[in-house]
Amino acid sequence: QVQLVESGGGVVQPGGSLRLSCAASGFAFSTYQMSWYRQAPGKEREMVALISTTGDIANYANSVKGRFTISRDNAKNMVYLWMNSSNAEDTGVYYCKGLGGLLEDYWGQGTQVTVSL
Numbered sequence: 001q002v003q004l005v006e007s008g009g010g011v012v013q014p015g016g017s018l019r020l021s022c023a024a025s026g027f028a029f030s031t032y033q034m035s036w037y038r039q040a041p042g043k044e045r046e047m048v049a050l051i052s053t054t055g056d057i058a059n060y061a062n063s064v065k066g067r068f069t070i071s072r073d074n075a076k077n078m079v080y081l082w083m084n085s086s087n088a089e090d091t092g093v094y095y096c097k098g099l100g101g102l103l104e105d106y107w108g109q110g111t112q113v114t115v116s117l
Contacts, residue, residue, distance in 0.1 A: 001025075001026050002025070002026035002027050002106050003023075003024070003025045003026055003108075004022055004023070004024050004096045004097070004098060004106055004107065004108035004109075005022065005023045005108060005109070006020060006021070006022050006094060006095065006096050006108045006109065006110060006111040007020070007021050007022075007023070007111060008020040008021045008111060009094060009111030009112045009113045010112075010113070010114070011114045011115075011116060012083070012086050012113065012114070012115055013086075013115070013116070013117055014086060014087055014088065014115055014116075014117065015085055015086065015087075016086050016115075017082070017083060017084045017085075017086065018082075018083045018086065018113060019080060019081070019082050019083070020036070020080065020081040020083065020094055020096075020111060020113070021078060021079075021080055022034070022036075022078065022079045022080070022081075022096030022108060023077065023078055024077045024078070024079070024096075024098065024106075025077060027098065027106065029074060029077040029098070030053060030074040031053055032053065032098040032099060032100060032106075033050060033051065033052055033053055033098075033099040033101075034050075034051050034070075034072055034079040034096070034097070034098055034099070035047055035048075035049060035050040035051070035070075035096075035097045035098075035099060036048045036049045036070060036079075036081045036094055036095070036096060036097070037094070037095045037097055038090075038092040038093065038094045038095070038113075039092050039093050039095070039110075040089070040091060040092035041091075041092070043092075045095070046061065047061060048060070048061050048064055048068060048081070048094070049061070049064065049068055049069075049070035049081060050070070050099075051070045051071065051072050051079065053074075054074075055071060055072045055074070058070050058071075063089065064083075064090075067083070067084050067085045067086075068081060068082060068083050068084070069081070069082040069084075070082075079096060081094065083113070086113075086115045087115060088115050088116070089115075090113060090115050091113060091114050091115045091116070092112075092113060093110040093111065093112050093113075094110060094111050094112075094113055095107055095108050095109075095110045096108040
């Protein structure tokens with residue numbers, strides 16, 4: 001059974017930091033590119049960051065470039081999103097997604113992040 005379980009969400013003050021984690025199981029994790037998406041209230045879901053299978057290449061949305069860092073640990077089947085210098089526009093539900101290429105994509109259930117005083 002495929003599972004992607006996000007954790008680490010919560011309330012963070014503007015300018016603060018948060019680390020999101022995603023635990024993967026039930027599929028060949030090391031062969032999947034992994035990504036983080038977010039969906040703000042009333043907006044479409046957007047990709048925030050993407051990391052290659054080996055973790056040596058990462059891409060970011062312009063809105064988070066220089067503030068967020070995606071990483072992965074293939075030995076632990078984990079992917080992380082480090083959020084720094086948070087602002088109100090970072091508020092939303094954050095989802096972990098496994099990109100299967102020719103195979104099926106997988107989504108987690110999401111974790112809420114709220115940037116507020």
